[in-house]
Amino acid sequence: MTIKTPKKLIEVALPLDDINEACSKEKSIRHGHPSTLHLWWARRPLAAARAVLFAQLVNDPGYERSLGRGMNKERARVERERLFGIIKRLVRWENTGNQALLAEAKAEIARSWRETCELNKLHPDAAQLFNPDNPPAFHDPFGGGGAIPLEAQRLGLLSHASDLNPVAVMINKAMIEIPQRFLGKAPIGPVSPNDRQARLDEDWLGTKGIAEDVRRYGGWMREAAEKKIGHLYPQIELTKSDGGRKATVIAWLWARTVKSPNPAFSHVDVPLVSSFVLCAKDGKESWVMPRVDGDQYSFEVRNGKAPTSAKSGTKAPGRGSNFICLLSGSPIDGDYIKSEGKAGRMGSRLLAVVAEGARGRVYLSPTEEAERVAKSAEPEWKPVGEIPSKLTGGTCVPYGLKEWGDLFTPRQLVALTTFSSLVQEARDKVHRDALAKGWPDDGTSLEAGGSGATAYADAVAIYLAFSIDKASDYWSSICTWHASKELIRNTFGRQAIPMTWDYAETNPFSDSAGNVSSGVEWAKKAIELFPAEQPGIAVQDDAQSQRISEGKVISTDPPYYDNIAYADLSDYFYVWMRRALRSIYPSLFSTMAVPKDEELVAAAYRHGSREKAESFFLNGMTQAMQSLSGQAHPAYPTTIYYAFKQSDTTDVGTGNTGWETFLEAVLRAGFAITGTWPMRTELANRMISSGTNALASSIVLVCRARPASAPAISRREFLRELREELSEAVDAMIGGVDGISPVAPVDLAQAVIGPGMGIFSKYSAVLEADGSPMSVHTALTLINRMLTEGADEFDADTQFCLGWFDEQGWSAGEFGKADVLARAKGTFVDHVRDAGVVAAARGEVRLLKPAEFPREWSPKNDNNTPVWEALHQLIRALRDEGETAAGTHLADMPQRAEPIRNLAYRLYTLCERKGWAEDARAYNELITSWTGIEAASHERGHLGSQSMLDI
Structure with missing residues (x-):
């Protein structure tokens, strides 16, 4: 007996403009946004995830007509507009915790499920598949940054997330699994006499209690660390013009050095400086003036506008890592710098000190004492493991920074090891305090499913470890100083670990960007907004072989061909997370590094060639998609995100190798595509800039399993059907008929892929004149051409x-x-x-x-x-x-x-x-x-x- 599957709203229409606008605005949100809990690369906007899930779960009002019944078009249009109204409100950030709105959305989802169950009540598997009292759970097999599983939980679904990467698994546990176990618990942490933010009479509903404990024990960690290593971060004496008092240092600015290639100065370590400008704000300009005396040099901070020469530091004209010797004027080419770095002869020299002044940042000349204190730090431990020698986006390895520990100064290593050790001490303190407050405890850990004092101590420790990971992003020698904004740029300004020359070392005990308390505060605010009413489960599993998806609603954001090497980058955080949490989650942190062999990215440097990398990606992604196609609940389409980046635009259309390879995997897996929706995260006026093709930042594919009995057709038949159906679909997208919002021109090329590939993918094959199956590339070319006919x-x-x-x-x-x-x-x-x-x-x-x-x-x-x-x-x-x-x-x-x-x-x-x-x-x-x-x-x-x- 055939299962009756009503079309879902996402297979017919979406209010794209409103979703895209919300995605764009969300990029500026910080306080409370899950992205501030822990960095993850290319996390999808919550607005997009929420809208896609709702439209994936709700029946389109015209579904009766799609099942061969009569349906009043006007009524369908009105109903569709009503559902659009819910989506338009759902995607606004300010409505993230709007319980009345969420209840309205959940009611629509439940109503659609009941309608589907009613349609299939006579099906022999109805009791298993279509029980109106037991709606399907949700699964994301590429959990990543956790945005999609979090929004599934927010919409009332039992949410499952899995990922091969232990860092991603830990992020998902922290977002959907851990908070739900400790709902409504009052905080137990003692309040420090110096704590001005302590709240003693809160109602502690939801996750507020554990969030407050994270803040309290984070404060305790800071105080304990300052007692241990505060002497390494001394205050500095301001000049009389700046107030003549001691001030807290915000950052120390350093320049890397190499021996001069000029024989006359080969004994001198000369600086590699990309710019001597410290502050570029109008009226606050500061810069570094280098002073040379024979074979000696020093740096002096000057106030006022910098001369043009200062803006390029000691860089040689042109691109690349080429510099000029400050003493002799001799060129220092990139190959020489690489050889010096690999030989361990790259050093550092203090350029300037940034301190907290009475009216903002104060820039001071470096002192021998400041440099001596910094270099007196002696770390007892540093992370091992090789940084990838080749990495999409750039790597620092050619310059001698080969292992993870090489990315940090000795003082940064002391700070990070101190704080990561204090995570365990804080965990023990939480456990003692919980017992003292009368918490029950059977000794069951969080990993084993506990919810007593032991498990609670584990949970708080996990969030504290996250705050250290957050700090590590600002505590490496890859960080640089932003002269226009007067703050530190974090390590991962992009998805790479590039070499930096003049770098910024932050003070963990300041009150400025990158201090340890900011990571704790970010975590607290994010935890408070986690929905947590429904249970969530996050586990480590391989998307190619997992069986979690069986009978579940699936929406996922898989890796994007060769854009981001998640596993390689994750090791940066894994080495610190493992040190802090291995005793809490031993099974998750059993390996020395993040698993990489099975990671589904087309990294040529990992597989030996682009051809081998593409073959690995295609075969692995096909297997993963087959797993989804065979397990997804039949009543719902599967939604899959693909980041449409690095696109090549030609006269035959828009596409790239990764996109075509990904589509090939989806179709090989037995999916038919029933819709494609471009999701933008850029403002509309930035869609086209600098002559480049920016287009949509991601495309959401809507897929259903293709029937095993699907026939093959000829190229001629495919073209005829394409002309007949695609023109009608394009007219609907342009005109916005039957309550369907018009698609903007910037999105049309991507949106039309949906109906076009829908025709292509519903057949087992489209056969060329010689009997060979048509390629995805050819199909995309033909679909694109239809737009200009x-x-x-x-x-x-x-x-x-x-x-x-x-x-x-x-x-x-x-x-x-x-x-x-x-x-x-x-x-x-x-x-x-x-x-x-x-x-x-x-x-x-x-x-x-x-x-x-x-x-x-x-x-x-x-x-x-x-x-x-x-x-x-x-x-x-x-x-x-x-x-x-x-x-x-x-x-x-x-x-x-x-x-x-x-x-x-x-x-x-x-x-x-x-x-x-x-x-x-x-x-x-x-x-x-x-x-x-x-x-x-x-x-x-x-x-x-x-x-x-x-x-």
Whole structure:
């Protein structure tokens, strides 16, 4: 008996603009955001995860029609808009903890489940698969940063997360598993007399209690550490002009050094400085003046604007790691620096000291005492393990920083080892304090499923270890000083471990960025906002072989081909996390490093070649996708995120090797694609910048298992079906029919992949003329080409302009070529010129730019108005005068609204593929303003009708 599977909302429509806007705004959120608990690379926005899950779980209002029943279109439209309203409210950050809204969303999810159960109540497996009192649980087999499992839990699902990477598993445990065990518990930590933030009369609902204990014991750790190693971070004496008092140091700024290659100065360690500028803020400028005396040099901090020469430090002109000897002026090339680093002869020299002044940052010249104290630190332990010698995004290994311990100064190593040791001491203290407060304890650990005093002590220790990981991101010699913002840049400003020359060493006991208390405070605020009402489970498992997905709803964010080497990067945190938590989670931290052999990334440096890496990725991802296809609950589609980065844009479409390989794996696994949704995390005005193709930051694939009986078809049949169905789908995306929100031009190329690949993937194969199966690359090319077809819907003059623009852009071309094209399109150059859209003179023809169209134009007075002219007049009016002026023009030619909008989409696609970023922006701006223009048009039309009645 066939299972009846109603279409879900995500397979039909989404309010993309609202979701994308929320994703963009979320990037600026810090307080309480889970990303502040622990760094993870390429974590999906919560807004996107929440919207996708809700739309994946809720039936589309038109599902009855999809099952062959009658359905009132208007009612479906109204219902769809109501569901859109829920999504639009759900994605706002300020509604993250809105319990009334979440209850409304959960009720919709439950209602859809009951409807699905009712449809399948006669199915022989109904008791197992369609029990209305037992909805499916959720699973993300690539848990990563935990955004998707967290949002599944927030929407009321029993949430499972798994990952091969122990750092990711620990993050997911901290977000969805641990908080739920200790709901409503009052904090037990003693309040320090110096603690001004202590709260004694809180209601301690939800996770507030454990969050407060993390803060209290984090404060205890700071005090204990300061007693042990505070002497390594002494205050500094300010100059009289700065107040003449002792002040807390914020950071020490260092320059790496190598022996001068000049024989006369080969005994001197000379500095490698990328810039001598310390502060670039207006009115607060500071810089370092190097002073040379024979074979000696020193640094002096100066206030005021830096000379131009100071901005490049001792860097040689041009790119690369090439410097100039401060003493002799001799060049120091990158190969020499690498050889010195590998030989262990790279040192450091203090450049300047940044302190807390009465009115902000104070920059001071370095002192011998400050340098002596820093170099007096003697760490008892440092992490071992090799940093990858090759790493996507860059690595510091060629310069002699080979092991994880090499990334830290001796003083940083002392601080990190001290704090990581204190995690265990804090754990023991929590345990004693819990027993003293009367907590029950059977000795069962957190790992073993406990919830008593022992388990609670383990839980608090985990969050404290996270705060040390957070601190380690700011406590390495990869960190640099941001002269414009006057703060320390963290180690992972990008997904790489690049070499840095002048670096910043923060003070753990200051109150500025990178201090240990900030990591504790970030953790506390994040914990307070975890939903935690539903249980969550996070385990270590391989996505290729896991069986957790059986009968569950699946949404996941797998690795993106070769973009990020998660396992390689995670070792940076793993070495410290393992030291602090191995006794708490011994099974998770049994290995010396994060498992890498099975990690599904196409890292050429790991597999020996790009071809071998691609084969490994394709085979492994296919196996992982097969696992999902075979286990997913049949009532729900599976949603899969793919980061659409590093895209290559050509005349045949937008794509890249990783994207095509990933799609190949999905289809090989037996999935059919029923939708693709572009999710952006950038502001709309940043979609196209600097001539680059920014597009969507990720694409959500909506998939269902392809029936085993799916037939094969020929290329000719595929093309026929593609033309018939894709044009209708594109029209719906552009026009926004039946309650479906219009898709912006910037998203159209990705969104159209959904219906296009939906046709391709529903067949077992599309066979070429020689009998071979069509490749994903070919299918994507054909789908992309469909976007630029259909120009015959426009008038002859517009068809000429389209063809001429494709060939010439805005530049002039030969009259003879233009004449041939015009005749082929059924018009003449003179006719197009008389329409006012081209300039023809001296044997050349060129299209007029929007700014060249006459401002006084009115469609009511122009009886020769091609769609091309109408579109570019609207663009001119929008840019010069705004939506009202554009709406006024549209009100005078309402019958042209649809062709104008269609032409804008077509021209946007053409410009995007050719890399004409500024031109593409104009068409995208018109479409994104279309709702406002139409509103102004309707208002203008209403006023015009009213005035006629008055007459």
